[in-house]
Amino acid sequence: MSEFRTVAKAGDIPEGQGRCFALDGTMVGVFLDQGRYFAINDFCPHMGASLSEGYVENGAVMCPWHAWRFSLCDGTWLDNSKSSIRTPCYEVRVEGDQIQVRMPAPIPAPAKPDNGSTPDSPANTKAGTSADASMGSEPVGDEHGTAEPDDAR
Ligand code: FES
Secondary structure (H helix, E strand, O other): OOOEEEEEEOOOOOOOEEEEEEEOOEEEEEEEEOOEEEEEEOEOOOOOOEHHHOEEEOOEEEOOOOOOEEEOOOOEEOOOOOOOOEOOEEEEEEEOOEEEEEOOOOOOOOOOOOOOOOOOOHHHHOOOOHHHHHOOOOOOOOOOOOOOOHHHO
16 A cells, blocks of 8 residues: 655645646646545546646536546546546545645556566477476477477387
8 A cells, every 4th residue: 555645735725726746657636625635637538638727616627628527526527427437536635734645556567487588488388398287288399399200109
């Protein structure tokens, strides 16, 4: 779980407005609406406008470019209740006079094989590897890759 990080001081974001902050390579829009702070992804899912420059009212922000409205609570697109379009939301809190946002923990990269090869490397596709043995197949040749015809035995 990631930690809360300070983005601004209380008072830096006027009531009914938003401000944009960069956190972990993501632009986060932090808003103050009716005395409560909200944090959502600042990138409008329509065409990428900065939502923190939008108009804030009644728990929603209206995109400054084409007026799509997004919920500040859950990021849903309020103009089409059947749409799955939404913008990500983040936890926000006030500690003392610090406005803090917590970004989601990064998704860990898949583990690499410890032999330095990748699943598709020749070492793992060669006949007779442990991967082949585990699937019940027989090696096709000797250690030099040559096979003897059955009638030669
Ligand atoms: S870019 Fe936001 S509504 Fe078009």
